[in-house]
Structures are given as C-alpha cells and as structure tokens.
Amino acid sequence: MLKITANTSKVYDILIGSNLIKDCGKYISEVVNPCKAMIVTDSNVGPLYADAVKEALCSAGFDVYIHTFEAGEKNKNIETVYNITLSLAENGFNRKDIVVALGGGVCGDMAGFASSIYMRGIRFIQVSTSILSDIDSSVGGKTGCDLPVGKNLIGAFHQPELVVIDTNVLTTLPKHFYNDGMGEAIKYGVIAPSDLMDKICDDIDIEQLIFECVDIKRKVVENDEKEQGERKLLNFGHTLGHAIEKYYNFDKYTHGEAVAIGMCMISDAAFANGYCDKTVGDKIRIACKRFSLPTECDAPIEELSKIALSDKKSTSSGIDFVLPRTVGKCEIVNIKKEDILPFLKKGIK
Ligand SMILES: NC(=O)c1ccc[n+]([C@@H]2O[C@H](COP(=O)([O-])OP(=O)(O)OC[C@H]3O[C@@H](n4cnc5c(N)ncnc54)[C@H](O)[C@@H]3O)[C@@H](O)[C@H]2O)c1
Ligand SMILES: [Zn+2]
Numbered sequence: 591m592l593k594i595t596a597n598t599s600k601v602y603d604i605l606i607g608s609n610l611i612k613d614c615g616k617y618i619s620e621v622v623n624p625c626k627a628m629i630v631t632d633s634n635v636g637p638l639y640a641d642a643v644k645e646a647l648c649s650a651g652f653d654v655y656i657h658t659f660e661a662g663e664k665n666k667n668i669e670t671v672y673n674i675t676l677s678l679a680e681n682g683f684n685r686k687d688i689v690v691a692l693g694g695g696v697c698g699d700m701a702g703f704a705s706s707i708y709m710r711g712i713r714f715i716q717v718s719t720s721i722l723s724d725i726d727s728s729v730g731g732k733t734g735c736d737l738p739v740g741k742n743l744i745g746a747f748h749q750p751e752l753v754v755i756d757t758n759v760l761t762t763l764p765k766h767f768y769n770d771g772m773g774e775a776i777k778y779g780v781i782a783p784s785d786l787m788d789k790i791c792d793d794i795d796i797e798q799l800i801f802e803c804v805d806i807k808r809k810v811v812e813n814d815e816k817e818q819g820e821r822k823l824l825n826f827g828h829t830l831g832h833a834i835e836k837y838y839n840f841d842k843y844t845h846g847e848a849v850a851i852g853m854c855m856i857s858d859a860a861f862a863n864g865y866c867d868k869t870v871g872d873k874i875r876i877a878c879k880r881f882s883l884p885t886e887c888d889a890p891i892e893e894l895s896k897i898a899l900s901d902k903k904s905t906s907s908g909i910d911f912v913l914p915r916t917v918g919k920c921e922i923v924n925i926k927k928e929d930i931l932p933f934l935k936k937g938i939k
Pocket of ligand 2: 726774828845849
C-alpha cells in the first residue's frame with residue numbers, strides 16, 4: 591500500500607493499493623472513532639461495492655446506513671444533495687457521525703458537499719472508485735454540485751478525513767470512464783516536472799501512476815488550498831474544456847474528453863503565440879490518442895471564447911489561462927477579454 595499525507599487546513603492520509611475496500615473499516619477507525627456511518631453511493635457502484643464497505647465498517651464497530659442515488663452527472667444537483675442530508679437527518683446523524691462517499695467524482699463531490707452543510711459540517715471519508723476521482727476529485731476538498739445554468743456553481747471547500755483508493759475496483763470501471771480519467775493524468779504530466787508523460791505513453795503501473803498524480807495535486811493544494819494562485823494550474827485545458835462541454839450541452843463529450851481537446855487547443859495557441867514549441871501539443875496528442883481521447887472538435891472558436899468569457903472563472907480583467915512552456919512546466923497568464931479570441935484563433939490552422 592502506498593500512502594500520501596496531505597498537509598492542508600486538515601491533515602489527512604490518502605491510501606492507494608489493491609483490495610483496500612476489504613479493510614477500509616480498519617483504516618477509517620484509525621482516524622474516526624466508531625459511530626454512525628452513512629455510505630453515500632450511486633446506482634452503479636452501490637450494487638458492486640456497498641456491501642463490502644458496509645461489512646468492513648460493521649466489523650470495525652460502525653453503525654452503517656446506505657444512501658444510493660441515481661448515477662450520472664445529470665443527477666449532480668441540489669435535489670440529490672438535499673436527499674442525502676434528509677437521509678442523514680431521518681437516521682439521526684449528528685456532528686460526531688460520518689459520511690463515506692463510495693464512488694467517482696460525482697458521488698464524492700455531492701457526498702462531500704452534503705457533509706459540509708449538514709449540521710454546519712460533519713466529517714467525511716472518500717472511498718474513490720474511478721480514475722478521475724482517484725487522481726483528482728477525491729483529494730483537495732472541493733465539493734459541490736451543478737446548477738441548471740452551469741457546472742459546480744455551488745459548493746464548499748471541505749477536506750476529507752481520509753481518502754481510500756482501491757485500484758482493484760478499476761476492473762469494473764467502464765473503459766470509457768477509464769480513458770476519461772486518463773485525460774486528467776495527461777494534464778498532470780504537462781503541469782508538473784516529472785517523467786509522468788513518458789510513463790503515460792509507456793506501460794503503466796496504475797498504482798504508481800495514481801500515486802504520482804495525487805502527489806502533484808497534494809503539493810499544489812498544500813500551497814494554495816483556496817485557489818488564489820498556483821491551484822489554477824490544475825485548470826490546464828479546462829477553460830476551453832468546460833466551454834466545449836457546455837457548447838455541446840454536456841451531451842457529446844465527457845469531462846476528460848473535453849479537457850483533452852482543450853489541452854490540445856490551448857497548446858496550439860500557446861505555440862502560435864510564442865510560449866512553447868510545437869512538440870508540447872504533439873506530445874499531448876500522442877498521449878490522448880493512446881487512450882482514445884479526442885484531440886479536436888468542430889465547435890467554432892468564436893463560440894467557445896464567448897462561453898469561456900461567461901464562465902465563473904472569468905473576471906472583468908479577462909481570463910487566467912494556463913499556458914504550457916514545456917511538457918512539465920506551465921504558466922498562469924491573464925489574457926484580456928478583447929485579446930482572447932485573437933490569441934486562440936492564431937492556434938487554429
Ligand atoms: N472536486 C474536484 O476537485 C473535482 C475535480 C475533477 C472533477 N470533479 C468532478 O468529478 C466528476 C466526474 O467524476 P467521474 O468521472 O468519476 O464521474 P462519475 O462519478 O459519474 O463516475 C463515472 C461513471 O462510472 C461509474 N463508476 C465509478 N466507479 C466505478 C467502478 N469502480 N465500477 C463501475 N462503475 C463505476 C459511475 O457510476 C458513473 O456511471 C464531475 O462532476 C467533475 O465536475 C471534481
Ligand atoms: Zn477536470
């Protein structure tokens with residue numbers, strides 16, 4: 591088992607290894623005294639793993655309940671969050687009790703958010719089951735849900751007590767979502783100095799890959815928990831990625847796919863505007879293709895730039911874009927509103 595300790599406003603461990611679910615009750619009881627535990631899971635993951643988590647928690651002395659919601663981003667809304675809090679209240683949960691998020695990023699974001707608002711905050715544990723949540727969403731404390739007008743518009747920073755990443759459960763993760771998560775792994779390969787990008791393009795030891803990605807995220811989050819500066823690096827490929835998701839009404843491309851296209855587009859623009867050489871975009875494309883991720887789309891750049899400007903991260907002074915200098919080093923550059931379209935257009939052949 592590999593272990594990383596995150597030193598944020600709360601100090602917590604991230605455990606990575608195979609078959610960890612079987613003993614997760616023991617790991618959880620090392621950070622939380624036995625109490626009531628609400629397993630929050632979705633309709634795909636619950637039937638596969640909720641019983642095993644329940645058994646592990648029961649044998650460690652926890653009084654276990656299960657709340658299951660319908661899987662999918664379309665259910666990442668306030669109604670689902672409300673139902674989680676209602677379930678906690680109806681089962682007599684108080685501030686001493688815990689929530690155990692069992693699932694991917696959708697589950698972790700909502701179970702974490704529900705925990706942050708129920709009784710003004712109760713503790714929660716992440717038992718992560720998708721690549722995306724293993725390497726990204728389960729660590730760092732961003733929780734929330736979508737509004738009909740946009741993604742992740744409500745939420746809170748709420749750090750977990752522990753993150754358990756069981757690599758065995760990835761065997762049941764649909765291939766499509768596996769590849770999707772690898773889009774975020776490629777992002778880490780571009781923003782931080784390491785040989786991650788070569789590893790991604792080579793034979794992957796998944797446990798090691800998750801470890802390296804989480805460790806990059808840990809460092810970034812420790813330096814900038816509330817995203818005032820450095821944490822913005824994690825948005826590489828995301829400004830355009832989010833615009834692409836929105837342009838297609840969240841129907842055509844999943845998050846990782848849209849981010850893959852966004853990373854290629856912004857790297858081409860960075861090259862065309864003299865920030866990096868062409869090999870950066872080339873390398874990203876090779877890595878994306880390895881995981882069947884798209885590298886371009888037919889959305890007009892004028893529309894994408896308009897959507898990006900209406901995003902919650904755009905300010906009156908423009909947008910902070912994450913631009914690659916080389917593979918392994920990026921820079922946050924504020925581009926003024928009026929300069930954004932010409933900047934992006936230059937990257938389009
Ligand atoms: N909080 C953050 O910092 C952060 C960072 C990145 C992304 N996110 C959020 O994460 C979400 C995407 O996460 P995701 O891709 O994990 O989505 P997800 O939770 O919807 O999981 C993807 C699909 O795989 C299924 N699944 C998950 N694990 C499985 C397993 N082991 N076996 C079988 N099926 C499994 C789920 O039921 C779902 O159908 C988005 O909502 C995004 O906004 C949050
Ligand atoms: Zn992302």
